Amino acid sequence: MGFEHVKAAGMYANGAGGSLLFESFPHQAEVTTFSADSPITDSAAAATAIATGIKVNNGxxxxxLPGDGSELYTLLEYFSDRSRSTGLVTTTSMTHATPAAFGSHDSSRNNLKAIANDYLTQTRPNVLFGGGDNGMTYDGAATAGYTVVSDRTGMAGLADTAHMVSGQFGSDNMPFEYDYFTGISSGYDILPHLSEMTRTxxxxxxxxxxxxxxxxxxxxxxxxxxxxxxxxSVFETLEFNAAVSEAFxxxxxxxxxxILVTSDHETGGLEVLGNNGPGSFPDAAWSTFGHTGINVPVYAWGDxxxxVSGVMDNTxxxxxxxxxxPASLLLFIAGGAILASRPRPARKNSL
Ligand SMILES: [Zn+2]
Incomplete structure (x- = not known):
């Protein structure tokens, strides 16, 4: 999520760039994202930079790494060691790189079973909500003392006083918001949205x-x-903003x-070319199907x-x-994961 993704979402929702809730936060900056071994980061290195303050190699x-291969101390561990409860919420599968960088340690983002094992036996976040499978299992979480839920109804039924909860929603990344909107993913309505997971x-x-x-x-x-x-992109960004709204x-x-709201890197080289007003997607151009090294935004509110100002580095x-x-840290990252190989249903290109 770069500046242009945010602008496009504001134009669609409200008819103007700069109109999302988190864009009203009082302190903002742009962030450099390069990793230890590349000018263009992946999600693992970017999330590690934010989680530990240290640059590592992609993956x-x-x-x-580079270095002695030792475990780097993460923000989740920092707060946990200071008697705070902790939680990780994502719309990708739970073991993907961004949450993994906060709740696990591994030389490779691909070691999904080891990442899940770190969650369940080492860092033990109180809340783990995200897409299922990919190393996470109901039995594994239950054996580790977690209450496991698998859909929106189950999540809504969790007691406010629940202590260790694992929401394993579906068997991969969770559905795109636009697919709910267009009805393509009506069968996915049993799964919660990002803002609902955040609220819970x-x-x-x-x-x-x-x-x-x-x-x-x-x-x-x-x-x-x-x-x-x-x-x-617009619908995902608007749901991300809705999740921030719950926190605010x-x-x-x-x-x-x-509250910090940021992104791990820009993807697509998006450029917004023209505003078509609320309810209409703006004119825009993309320059790549991959990640870019363009600086990303950070928005900050509170302690x-x-x-947060000027040009900063993700570390x-x-x-x-x-x-x-602060007593509490609410960190929102527009992140990413390696794409699922499973094909998604066909999608119409306009409403
Ligand atoms: Zn990506």
């Missing part, structure tokens, strides 16, 4: 009087851009919380938000998040 999950995670985590760490990934904006689909509603009026966000440390 690496919070492990010192907040309900559970805010029982901790010490505060909490929550990372929420809008994981499919990247996939939309890999397809050069403005429709998919929770945090508004508090003085002990930091330490004043530290700087780690320090913004903890020095000094």
């Amino acid at each position: 690496v999950i919070s492990t010192a 995670a907040l309900d559970i985590l805010d029982n901790d009087v010490d505060g909490f760490f929550l990372m929420v990934e809008g994981g499919r904006i990247d996939h939309a851009a890999h397809e050069n689909s403005l429709e998919l 509603s929770w945090a508004e009026g508090r003085n002990d919380t930091l 330490n938000a004043v530290l 700087d966000l780690y320090h913004v998040a903890i020095v000094p440390e």
